Amino acid sequence: MTTIRDLTYDLLRRHDITTIFGNPGSNELPFLEDFPSDFRYILALHEGAAIGMADGYAQATGRTAFVNLHSAAGTGNAMGGFANAWNAHTPLVVTAGQQVRAMMGIEALLTNIDATTLPKPLVKWSCEPARAENVPLAMSHALHLSALPAPGPVYLSIPYDDWDKPAEPESLRLLTRTVSAAGALDTGALAALAARLDRSTNPVIVLGPDVDAARANAHAVRLAERLKAPVWVAPSAPRCPFPTTHRNFRGLLTASMADISRQLEGHDLVLVAGAPVFRYHQYEPGPLLPPGAELIQITCDPDEASRAPMGDAVVGDIGLILAALADKVSDAARPEPQPRETPTRAAAGVAPLAAERVLDLMDELAPRDAIYVNESTSTIEAMWERMRWEQPGSYYFGAAGGLGFAMPAAVGVQLAEPDRQVIALIGDGSANYSVTALWTAAQHKVPVVFVIMRNGTYGALRWFAGVLKAEHVPALDVPDIDFVAIATGYGVEAVRVDTDAAFAAAFTRALKAGKPSLIEVVTAWPPT
Ligand SMILES: Cc1ncc(Cn2c(C)c(CCOP(=O)(O)OP(=O)(O)O)sc2=O)c(N)n1
Numbered sequence: 170m171t172t173i174r175d176l177t178y179d180l181l182r183r184h185d186i187t188t189i190f191g192n193p194g195s196n197e198l199p200f201l202e203d204f205p206s207d208f209r210y211i212l213a214l215h216e217g218a219a220i221g222m223a224d225g226y227a228q229a230t231g232r233t234a235f236v237n238l239h240s241a242a243g244t245g246n247a248m249g250g251f252a253n254a255w256n257a258h259t260p261l262v263v264t265a266g267q268q269v270r271a272m273m274g275i276e277a278l279l280t281n282i283d284a285t286t287l288p289k290p291l292v293k294w295s296c297e298p299a300r301a302e303n304v305p306l307a308m309s310h311a312l313h314l315s316a317l318p319a320p321g322p323v324y325l326s327i328p329y330d331d332w333d334k335p336a337e338p339e340s341l342r343l344l345t346r347t348v349s350a351a352g353a354l355d356t357g358a359l360a361a362l363a364a365r366l367d368r369s370t371n372p373v374i375v376l377g378p379d380v381d382a383a384r385a386n387a388h389a390v391r392l393a394e395r396l397k398a399p400v401w402v403a404p405s406a407p408r409c410p411f412p413t414t415h416r417n418f419r420g421l422l423t424a425s426m427a428d429i430s431r432q433l434e435g436h437d438l439v440l441v442a443g444a445p446v447f448r449y450h451q452y453e454p455g456p457l458l459p460p461g462a463e464l465i466q467i468t469c470d471p472d473e474a475s476r477a478p479m480g481d482a483v484v485g486d487i488g489l490i491l492a493a494l495a496d497k498v499s500d501a502a503r504p505e506p507q508p509r510e511t512p513t514r515a516a517a518g519v520a521p522l523a524a525e526r527v528l529d530l531m532d533e534l535a536p537r538d539a540i541y542v543n544e545s546t547s548t549i550e551a552m553w554e555r556m557r558w559e560q561p562g563s564y565y566f567g568a569a570g571g572l573g574f575a576m577p578a579a580v581g582v583q584l585a586e587p588d589r590q591v592i593a594l595i596g597d598g599s600a601n602y603s604v605t606a607l608w609t610a611a612q613h614k615v616p617v618v619f620v621i622m623r624n625g626t627y628g629a630l631r632w633f634a635g636v637l638k639a640e641h642v643p644a645l646d647v648p649d650i651d652f653v654a655i656a657t658g659y660g661v662e663a664v665r666v667d668t669d670a671a672f673a674a675a676f677t678r679a680l681k682a683g684k685p686s687l688i689e690v691v692t693a694w695p696p697t
């Protein structure tokens with residue numbers, strides 16, 4: 170007899186999923202019973218770390234990741250991670266154990282009350298199957314839907330007395346289903362779009378995270394070179410969709426309406442690919458586009474296309490459309506864009522140590538194909554100006570700005586990319602949200618290099634307090650946290666440094682260690 174549990178594990182295998190990220194409670198034990206030997210369970214000590222690891226793993230593999238959380242309390246602890254995954258279009262199937270069906274009505278302890286409402290609106294779909302026999306269909310539905318454009322998290326709440334029930338013979342058909350999305354432009358629409366680009370006198374390209382998610386970076390390069398168009402990265406960037414060393418690269422757009430129009434001044438056509446229009450952050454009202462400019466958005470997300478406040482939009486497969494456009498547009502008869510001004514390297518041997526000097530040393534010493542998972546929020550701009558990111562999958566940031574993403578996500582990315590070095594650059598404020606990820610890194614010997622930028626304050630909030638002219642705000646300092654002691658407590662070797670020479674030596678050692686390491690580097694605040 171095939172049980173619901175047997176069929177569920179077979180469905181996961183069918184979708185190439187044999188890693189489970191999670192933190193169990195009693196409701197989850199029957200699902201985990203007789204855990205199959207071809208699966209691995211990555212235990213997180215907090216559900217925020219579990220979903221963050223799964224998010225990083227899914228983004229780096231480009232495939233759906235699977236999470237198992239404990240009822241309502243576990244789901245609640247993961248809500249910040251749902252926000253990041255939702256904004257990042259990350260394909261996740263998040264499951265939570267539910268009380269037995271006979272005791273749900275009386276709300277016995279660990280009943281996930283109104284379970285399907287809990288993760289909304291940060292899921293594409295949530296479901297608590299009406300009967301045990303429906304679990305395989307719900308699981309199959311969730312696995313396909315999470316990966317279909319626009320990808321995103323889905324949630325299943327499953328009563329723990331369902332797993333031993335027999336699966337209905339007809340539900341075995343689910344094992345052989347394939348579901349795929351088309352998404353190319355028809356020839357007419359492609360020709361019209363290419364013609365609009367060819368007619369433009371001064372086009373500019375703005376690229377978003379879904380270009381990197383589609384691994385379409387090289388198509389974007391070809392299109393930019395054919396059009397001889399400068400390339401900006403869309404604001405509040407959670408990924409890097411274009412080589413920062415390319416002569417057409419202009420940098421990261423500011424997350425403000427007024428500033429974006431200033432930065433795009435003079436262009437008559439703005440082509441946005443793989444990004445919402447736009448993920449503004451600070452409210453600085455102004456014209457949505459510079460005078461005379463038109464905008465076309467290419468997105469995999471019908472809702473992004475529908476909610477944009479201006480321009481035209483095309484919904485489809487970003488990789489297919491960029492590749493077809495790069496083949497279709499003419500070689501523009503205009504001069505190549507001039508390479509941007511890059512900042513001079515920060516001076517050596519200066520105390521107190523400037524954050525820019527740490528960034529420059531990392532960029533110089535790390536392997537060229539290193540992957541940065543960032544949550545040092547006051548140095549984002551400096552990173553985009555200084556770091557040389559050339560390959561797809563080189564940069565990740567929490568897409569909803571929810572802190573607690575980067576430390577676990579770095580572990581997930583390193584699990585997915587064992588041949589590239591992952592460097593987690595974390596602020597001394599952010600480092601406290603999912604610090605338990607250090608324990609999982611130590612237990613699974615995941616060789617992430619964690620760099621904690623200790624400036625003793627919530628630097629980005631100090632900047633924002635200036636933007637909002639919010640004076641005398643309390644609760645912006647985070648002094649006296651000993652990350653060396655914390656890391657050691659979780660089993661990760663750690664060192665504190667406060668000079669560039671000491672950082673360079675520690676960073677070089679960490680890169681060779683072959684195991685997780687943490688460097689707490691004391692940096693100047695305010696920035697010099
Ligand atoms: C879950 C969560 N809580 C609070 C915040 C608010 N927040 C906070 C608390 C920031 C300060 C981060 O400080 P840091 O030390 O990590 O980095 P910097 O000093 O470089 O800014 S930035 C920011 O948006 C958030 N984004 N996400």
Ligand SMILES: [Ca+2]
Pocket residue numbers: 596597598622623624625626627628
């Ligand atoms: Ca800080």
